[in-house]
Amino acid sequence: MSDTRSPIRTYSYLGPQGTFTEAALAQVPEAVGQNWRSVNNVGEALDDVISGRSDGAVIAIENSIEGGVSVAQDALATMPGLRIVGEYLVSVNFVLVAKRGTTLDDVKVVNAHPVAYAQCHQWMDATLPNHGHIPATSNVAAASALFDNDLADAAIAPPGIVAHYDLDVLAENIGDNPNAVTRFLHVSRTTVLPAPTGADKTSLIAELPIDRAGALLELLEQFSTRGVNMSLIESRPIGDELGRYRFIIDADGHIRDERVADALLGVRRFSPGVMFLGSYPRADKASITFDSKYSDEVFVEARDWLRGIITGEPEA
Template sequence: MLGYFGPAGTFTHQALRTITDEDAVAFSSVREALEAVRRGEISGAVVPIENSVEGGVSATLDELIAGEPLAIRGEIVVAVEFGLYVREGTRLEDVREVLTHGHAAAQCRYWLAEMVPRATVTEAGSTAGAAAEVARPESHYDAAVCARVAGETYGLTELAYAIEDNPGAVTRFVEVGRAGAVPERTGADKTTLVAYMREDHSGALLEILEQFAVRGVNLTRIESRPTKTTLGSYCFSIDVEGHLHDRRVAEALAGLHRVCPRVHFLGSYPRADQARPKIGDGFTDDSYEAAASWVDGLGVPDAG
């Protein structure tokens, strides 16, 4: 059974439904969902990891490496559209207290400032949770910014839809399980890892990036995260094009292992968009094999 960052009606729930119709367990936080995976209570969990407007989801990036190693098994990308939902009878001009998730508030900031300028926006644990709260007759919140499915689930009235400031925004979700065998490569894959600097010095980040650049491995995301040890100490959460079983990726990981005190490998998995990387000359598996054969043959006398 899978779990997800709930409650029902969130975008995470919507993402989960794209991969299974079976019953799933909702958790009130990303941490609870991932800890349930670690304890073996569920086989995997779907959690948000990146938004095209707000960037990485800190809770997920941190919790993936906070305990027993986990592995990303797949990704789902969902279009993000928000609406303003209220109890029946509430008018737009009546809205004074709006409840929503922090990312939703950020993505609808300008619309809210223009259309409900006198409203105070409060952050909730999830957009669906905000809808559930607003649905309570005694709630002091007048409106929720949430997905249409959440508004409908909790019986709210839609005052406006597609209120996001950046149409076309998407959120990326990952299915996470316990560490194990890496899925076979498809040719359209991503690999996620977290690399730690050995020490903070000039060129420390460059040393990490060079491991990918010299092997023709393209990065699709890189974000710094505090190590939570001392001020100014950071690690880097990275997504790259390719699979662990691609020679260029494997050798880049080996290079990181040499220059970093710690590297968390979080999995290789199929890309949601099925886009295949453009591999430069000299970086295919055949190129690596040919180079290795050439080196092995150096110094060996010709048979003739």
């Protein structure tokens, strides 16, 4: 009898076990019960997808406190062949941990991922005003490094870290904002678009064709004149010369929505460096609202009207 079971799929995430990225991956329905591959950085995770070592990857793209994750934005802009198929939100808070027997008074140097450290700097400055900071590749790696060397006395880590490491929690809820949230993307190689849900987001990267007054305004007008709201727009240097930037854009809606499709056509005519990253369901499932004059029916009627003029159809 032949084996009809589906093959095991592999998903890459920033490890080791216990990271916020792993918590985001746990929300991906198709990743449940599959093989999860822990990697050291965003570039490695995305390269796994491009090379075929993994079927998908989950990466952090934006934090509600620190904004866009630049290393992820740059990787998406420079690694073609990737497509965003979903997004997930993870609430973020932190604890300060140390090896057994360590007290808060013993802490002189703290190991922490730079983004996590930035989100805890008020607590750190108030509680440990003279501390030093050693950057780590991930929040869990910061904690595990306490067992590898004596460079740091404590680490900033996720609250569930003690389930994986024998550590003492010196302080809880040390994040400066209790409402902090990180947005994660599920990235794959597929070119099949998820069906529109009415609560979607479209991501793209666009370059200004020339550095001149009003160029950015013209880019933004491609969306505003079609009634498309942008929930994110951030600039990143292209790197070939000073003053050259690309823009990471999240637009409300799906590429199958007439208004979004028309906006992307405008961007394509305006920016030869445009890169479509994907249309996918919003993590918050919030329905997209827009003025009725930008409905699909209005765009279709306008095209029919124009076609009738060109083909000589008699007006009704």
